[in-house]
Amino acid sequence: MQFLDLTEHHSAIEKEAIEAMTTVFKNGDFINGKAVAQFEKDFATHHGVSHALGMNSGTDALLLGLEALGIGAGDEVITSAFTFFATAEAIAQTGAKPVFVDIDPATFNINSSLIENAITAKTKAILPVHIFGQPADMDSILAIAKKHNLKIIEDACQAVGAEYKGKKVGGFGDIGCFSFFPSKNLGGCGDGGMATTNSQEVAAQMKLLKSHGSSPTDKYFNVALGYNSRLDTIQAAILAIKLPRLKQYNEMRIAHAKAYNTAFAGIGDIVCHATAPDRVNVYHQYTIRTSKRNELKDHLESKGIPTMIYYRVPLHLQPAMSYLGYKSGDLTETEKACGEVLSLPIYPELSVENRDMIIESMCGFFR
Ligand SMILES: Cc1ncc(COP(=O)(O)O)c(C=O)c1O
Structure with missing residues (x-):
């Protein structure tokens, strides 16, 4: 027995996946191809959000998301310490300080009743993790964020499709971050990630950051220091088969x-x-x-x-x-x-x- 065996999972979609990959080969649009645009649209619709931006990992969705919200050196971001390293790594990579709050022992999610104690003048955001696929206590977290004027970045990397009060996670905060690591509930055949938002401004900033800060009208005119973080067209084509x-x-x-x-x-x-x-x-x-x-x-x-x-x-x-x-x-x-x-x-x-x-x-x- 294996801890995770994806053989059957993939053989069920193999024929469709090969057809989808063949289409990408024929189109030759390996970067920012048609399948990416379509998958981003479908993912946004599926989550009831206005924007979904493909990235090359869930880690990058967190990192670029935090940066798009203006979080960096001198800032503090409240999160859980009971999660995969990438959650706090992304905060730290922006130059901000991860501030850890204890968990609720029954759900393993951040204990929202302890969040306010951790807020200081430097706190800019709360980053709840929907750990193991269960939504965090979003009503309380949203209320605290509103009261203290904080941003919310949801780490939904383990929770694609999870719901809180009938609404899918990733659409509650300013930004939702998803991972398509092969073992995830919606897994690709390699690395991949997605950031969701309802803000046109934040979406535009993330779009800039994921493509070297290139101006939307001129690829070779760089208006910000960004990254190379795009969801591969082949991954998008495969994920599009799995999303339904x-x-x-x-x-x-x-x-x-x-x-x-x-x-x-x-x-x-x-x-x-x-x-x-x-x-x-x-x-x-x-x-x-x-x-x-x-x-x-x-x-x-x-x-x-x-x-x-x-x-x-x-x-x-x-x-x-x-x-x-x-x-x-x-x-x-x-x-x-x-x-x-x-x-x-x-x-x-x-x-x-x-x-x-x-x-x-x-x-x-x-x-
Ligand atoms: C809670 C959590 N956050 C972030 C990540 C990072 O996602 P990725 O591996 O796609 O970079 C993961 C994935 O393992 C995760 O489980």
């Missing part, structure tokens, strides 16, 4: 998660990932907590079941963030979660036989 299937992919993940939740209720000290009310959690990861995490991981491995620890080292304790001066004990819930979490295989095509085997081995360990 995203709802089904997510529903299949949710069905696996429901089966896990039912099976693990009352077993040992397992705590399942709680989904807060009014949210559609699209389970990019299925993560449980137990005080016997390391022993359980070894047990599952001995049965041929691979698992992952997302996340073993919280961002405030990563060596690359040591300059910020955080120490062990600063974020108690985040650190506790890092010692207890274990992610189990979950992907649309996970077979019921494999799922049952995982459940049986988990229950067997606690028996």
Whole structure:
């Protein structure tokens, strides 16, 4: 068994993908091609936002998004330390300081009741992460941002298609950032990302930044220092095939998660990932907590079941963030979660036989 097996996922679309790639080869429009423009339009419509801009990764969507909002040296951005490194890396790369707030232990998302305490005169934005596919507490975060005049950049890299009160994530803040890393719920066949916004001005600024700051009317007249960060036409052509299937992919993940939740209720000290009310959690990861995490991981491995620890080292304790001066004990819930979490295989095509085997081995360990 593999932690993530994309073979079936891709064989189901292989014929269409080859046709789409052949079209790109024939058109020769590998950079900023027709398929990119179409996919950006479809992605924006799918998310109910005015603009979607393809980039070469979710990390770049965060970085360019922050820069487009004018965030840089001297500024502070509030975020979670229980996430993939790219979240805080992007903040730090702008020159701004990541300020970490502890998580809600049940949802793993930023604890919105602690955000106001972390606001200073330098705070410019809040960057909530919809971790593992579950939307953060957007009503509270929006209210805090409004009260303190802060921007919001959503890290929706793990949560494409997730909903908060019936609305898709990525459309709540000033900017929404998505990743098309192959393992993601909407994965490409290489790197890729997208930034969404409802602001014409912010969209124009991100467009400038993703193409070397070239003037919209003259490619060789550069009005800003930018980057080379475009979604490849071939990736856009493949992602366009998957986008209409995203709802089904997510529903299949949710069905696996429901089966896990039912099976693990009352077993040992397992705590399942709680989904807060009014949210559609699209389970990019299925993560449980137990005080016997390391022993359980070894047990599952001995049965041929691979698992992952997302996340073993919280961002405030990563060596690359040591300059910020955080120490062990600063974020108690985040650190506790890092010692207890274990992610189990979950992907649309996970077979019921494999799922049952995982459940049986988990229950067997606690028996
Ligand atoms: C929460 C989070 N933020 C940002 C990223 C960065 O996305 P990418 O790998 O496309 O740069 C990821 C992807 O792994 C992620 O999980």
